[in-house]
Amino acid sequence: MTPRRFRLSTLALALAAGLAGCGAGDGPGSAPVVLAAFACGERASPIHAIQGAGPRSPFEGVVVDTEGVVTARLSGLGGFFLQSADATADADPATSEGLFVRTAEPRRDLKAGMHVRVRGTVTEEAGADGGSGFTVIAPLNQLAVCAESVALPAASAVAEPPPEWERFEGMRVLLPGPVTVTGNFELLRFGRAEISLAGRLFHPTERFSPGPQARTLAEANARARVLVDDNLEVEDPRRVWWLGGPVGPARPWRVGTAIDGLAGVLDERGGRHRLQLTAEPTAVRQAPRPTAPPAVGGTHRVAAFNLLNWFNGDGRGGGFPTPRGAQDAAAAARQRDKLVAAIVAMQPDVAALMEVENDGHDPDSAIAQLVAALNAGLGAAGDYRLVDPGVVRLGGDQIKVGLIYRSGRVREAGRAAYIEGGPFSDYNRVPLAQAFEPVDGGVRFVVVANHWKSKGGCDEAQPADRDRGDGQGCYNPRRVDAARAIADWLATDPTGSGGAGALLVGDLNAYGQEDPLRLLRQRGWIDALQRFAGETAYSFVFGGASGRLDHALASASLASRVVGAAEWHVNADELTVFDYTSERKGERRRALYRPDPFRSSDHDPLVVGLDLVATTGAP
Numbered sequence: 139m140t141p142r143r144f145r146l147s148t149l150a151l152a153l154a155a156g157l158a159g160c161g162a163g164d165g166p167g168s169a170p171v172v173l174a175a176f177a178c179g180e181r182a183s184p185i186h187a188i189q190g191a192g193p194r195s196p197f198e199g200v201v202v203d204t205e206g207v208v209t210a211r212l213s214g215l216g217g218f219f220l221q222s223a224d225a226t227a228d229a230d231p232a233t234s235e236g237l238f239v240r241t242a243e244p245r246r247d248l249k250a251g252m253h254v255r256v257r258g259t260v261t262e263e264a265g266a267d268g269g270s271g272f273t274v275i276a277p278l279n280q281l282a283v284c285a286e287s288v289a290l291p292a293a294s295a296v297a298e299p300p301p302e303w304e305r306f307e308g309m310r311v312l313l314p315g316p317v318t319v320t321g322n323f324e325l326l327r328f329g330r331a332e333i334s335l336a337g338r339l340f341h342p343t344e345r346f347s348p349g350p351q352a353r354t355l356a357e358a359n360a361r362a363r364v365l366v367d368d369n370l371e372v373e374d375p376r377r378v379w380w381l382g383g384p385v386g387p388a389r390p391w392r393v394g395t396a397i398d399g400l401a402g403v404l405d406e407r408g409g410r411h412r413l414q415l416t417a418e419p420t421a422v423r424q425a426p427r428p429t430a431p432p433a434v435g436g437t438h439r440v441a442a443f444n445l446l447n448w449f450n451g452d453g454r455g456g457g458f459p460t461p462r463g464a465q466d467a468a469a470a471a472r473q474r475d476k477l478v479a480a481i482v483a484m485q486p487d488v489a490a491l492m493e494v495e496n497d498g499h500d501p502d503s504a505i506a507q508l509v510a511a512l513n514a515g516l517g518a519a520g521d522y523r524l525v526d527p528g529v530v531r532l533g534g535d536q537i538k539v540g541l542i543y544r545s546g547r548v549r550e551a552g553r554a555a556y557i558e559g560g561p562f563s564d565y566n567r568v569p570l571a572q573a574f575e576p577v578d579g580g581v582r583f584v585v586v587a588n589h590w591k592s593k594g595g596c597d598e599a600q601p602a603d604r605d606r607g608d609g610q611g612c613y614n615p616r617r618v619d620a621a622r623a624i625a626d627w628l629a630t631d632p633t634g635s636g637g638a639g640a641l642l643v644g645d646l647n648a649y650g651q652e653d654p655l656r657l658l659r660q661r662g663w664i665d666a667l668q669r670f671a672g673e674t675a676y677s678f679v680f681g682g683a684s685g686r687l688d689h690a691l692a693s694a695s696l697a698s699r700v701v702g703a704a705e706w707h708v709n710a711d712e713l714t715v716f717d718y719t720s721e722r723k724g725e726r727r728r729a730l731y732r733p734d735p736f737r738s739s740d741h742d743p744l745v746v747g748l749d750l751v752a753t754t755g756a757p
Contacts, residue, residue: 170202178205178255178284185222185308186233188260188273193304195273197260204275205284207291208252209236209310210403210416213244214370217274219403220256221291221309235291236308236403240276250416253285264409272406273307293401299335299361303411306404311413313364315398316423320363321682322393326385326715327722329368329378330412332682336362338394341609344649344685345673347656348608356609363682366400369414374722380415382422385715386730393679393711394425425711427736431484434670434702436747438547438576440585441486442643442688444741445477445508447537449495453502460495461536464718472718472731476738477508478515480708483735484745487547488574490587492567492645496538499526505540512542521546525572527554533568539587539644541572548574551582555632561619565591569624569644573635580750583696584635586628588644590620590654610652617647621654625661628693639696641666641748642689645741649685650675663691666703666746677742679710690746702747712737 170183182203190196206220221236228235239256248254258278262271293310300306313335320339321332339359342352368380377384385391399420405412451457455467464470481489495504505524513520525541532538533556543550551573562568567589575582593611596604605612628640642663648654650668659665667675667690676684692700715727716737 170197170200173201173203173257176203176255176257176280176282178253178282182255184226184228185220185237186228186230186235188237189234189307191230191232194262194271195260198262198271199260201257201259201279202275203255203257205253205255206236207288208248208250208254209290210250210369210414211245211248212369212403212414213246214372215405215407215414217241217276217278218245218248219308220254220275223253223288224291227291231305234273234305234307234309236306236310238272238274238308238405239278240274241278245281251287251290252283253288255282255284256280263407296335299358302361303364303404307406307411309404311402311404313400313413315400315419315421316396317398317400319391319393319395319397319425320684321679322391322711322713323679325391325713326378326727327374329370329372329375329380330365331391332363333366333397333400334359334362334682335364339363339683340673340676341649341680341683341685343609343652344676345651347651348610348653352609352651359683364404365410365412366402367405367412367414369402369416376724380418382418384726385713387427387732387736389424390427390716390736391713392425392427393684396423396425397421428707431706431745432702432704434704434745434747436699436701436749437580438487438748438750439485440641440643440690440746440748441481441484441489441743442492442587442645442690443481443489443743444492444589444645444688444739445494446473446739446741447493447495448473448477448491448504448508450474450502450504450507453497453504453507462493463495465721469718469720472733473738474508474511475733476718476735478511479733480706480735480738480743481512482515484706484743486544486745488541488543488585490585490643491540491542492587492589493537494540496531496533496536498530499524505542509542519546525550525554525570527556527570529556532556532570533558533562534564535567537567537589539567539570539589541570541585541587543574546577548576551575551638552634552636557623557627557632561616561623565613565616566620571628571633571640573633573638576750580752581699582635582638583699583748583750584628584633584638584640586624586640586642586644588620588624588642588646590617590644590646590648592647610648614648614653617652617654618657621646621657625658625663637695639699640693641696641700641746642691642693643744643746644689645687646689647687649687650689655689658691662694664694664697664700666690666692666700667705667744669700670703671705675705676707677705677710677744678740684710688741688744690744696748699749700746701749703744705742705744706735707742708735709737709739710742
């Protein structure tokens with residue numbers, strides 16, 4: 139960690155001499171100074187003594203006098219930050235030199251650089267870890283301005299993840315950078331973003347099995363991450379001032395964007411450490427958008443894509459709002475156009491689709507109308523068809539999985555198959571399998587579309603499904619049961635394809651090293667993304683960390699024909715403002731909509747390349 143820098147000036151030294159009676163030599167565990175007359179220069183409790191070396195102030199609940207320099211008046215947060223002058227700071231890195239002073243009403247008479255004396259009660263507000271607190275003076279009883287303008291305390295330059303952020307609580311902090319935007323979900327709604335001092339952060343169970351290594355990575359992520367905030371408690375602001383200009387296709391503020399020179403005061407509220415910014419960053423390098431799908435090689439391409447609740451009402455322009463997805467026909471048209479743009483660009487020969495309205499397969503159904511839109515978008519080349527499993531509803535959920543394919547490239551072989559009951563009776567969606575063979579000749583293969591129970595809805599989980607705190611979230615046993623059942627089922631050749639190799643794809647809602655994926659690999663399934671994309675693979679961003687919820691696993695008999703696999707990062711890194719919805723968007727933000735692939739969903743689609751050229755003895 140870059141050590142704290144202390145800047146001494148003639149004025150600061152003079153201040154130190156004038157405050158010689160302020161108890162600067164008192165240790166953090168010393169008793170508070172007995173209150174005397176409220177006057178600048180009288181003996182007072184140093185800020186570092188009030189903060190103490192532990193997670194909570196040793197003076198909690200005590201009325202104290204203290205003096206310091208106003209570093210930021212943030213009326214939107216209900217007060218101002220006060221920090222020790224450099225010359226009066228102690229040398230203990232465990233004791234912070236800043237704190238927050240809450241005021242009953244905005245103090246517009248205060249400005250950064252004033253030296254003030256305050257009297258008030260030391261209070262601990264909810265901290266970032268549930269045990270530590272955010273030390274504030276509240277209520278404030280008295281305030282006196284001792285000097286109108288003094289040197290600001292030097293900002294603590296933090297260039298790498300610190301052992302902990304608590305040591306900087308209430309202090310001026312500079313992140314010289316580059317730092318990385320690792321989560322942007324709240325950027326336009328609340329003016330804040332997750333940033334990392336260690337590049338893109340990954341979910342611990344994406345990299346490691348639940349256990350000591352995953353816990354170590356979780357701790358490292360916590361040290362590397364901090365929330366940067368706009369110091370305003372305003373929801374849906376018309377503009378986020380620190381972005382330096384409007385968001386748009388040229389400035390999309392994707393996850394992965396690099397920033398230099400973030401300066402502010404370290405705050406702790408809402409269960410998070412936050413850098414309350416006091417200036418715009420000095421430089422921003424936008425993460426580029428990947429305009430073309432990844433090249434994966436092979437003779438044929440298989441895609442998997444979670445469509446983020448593709449519902450089409452009654453299929454005739456009515457039936458809105460639906461239980462999920464678009465709220466009216468116009469929004470559904472916008473959503474459809476984005477999905478079509480993404481799928482057409484990938485040009486998959488077979489695509490497994492998740493989160494499709496479970497309303498059958500007739501011309502008014504959601505999946506049929508998506509296929510019709512794809513073919514219209516392709517014009518004369520439009521040859522997509524859907525796989526009809528022969529039932530109106532595929533399971534009892536509101537959403538289902540689906541399979542579509544290009545009839546000019548592949549044809550159905552054998553029968554469509556699905557499995558109901560057991561782990562697929564509820565929560566996990568019914569999987570759908572279909573064998574295909576190239577129209578021009580080649581190796582037969584099976585594609586299996588899957589969508590397993592998410593990590594959400596934990597409050598409703600029965601005891602066996604509750605979050606065990608191992609990083610895998612709730613409902614992990616249900617996902618494990620789904621993995622076991624699907625492997626057993628596919629071993630029976632349910633499509634009657636004669637033992638053709640299979641590709642198991644979809645939104646499994648489990649990260650790469652969690653129990654369901656490890657079970658499948660133990661059963662002989664080959665993780666295509668792990669093989670070709672390695673540790674950089676991700677399809678989803680949640681809580682400021684990236685990971686794979688969407689997977690492609692090949693049976694041992696097909697693995698040698700998988701020649702490439704990758705995600706197309708058009709969704710997970712993108713701001714939600716680019717999606718099809720109009721909720722929480724003013725006119726300017728609604729105008730950002732484009733019928734393009736970007737933020738067509740919240741999951742990135744994946745593409746697998748297969749070499750299906752027939753060889754002697756191949757099925």
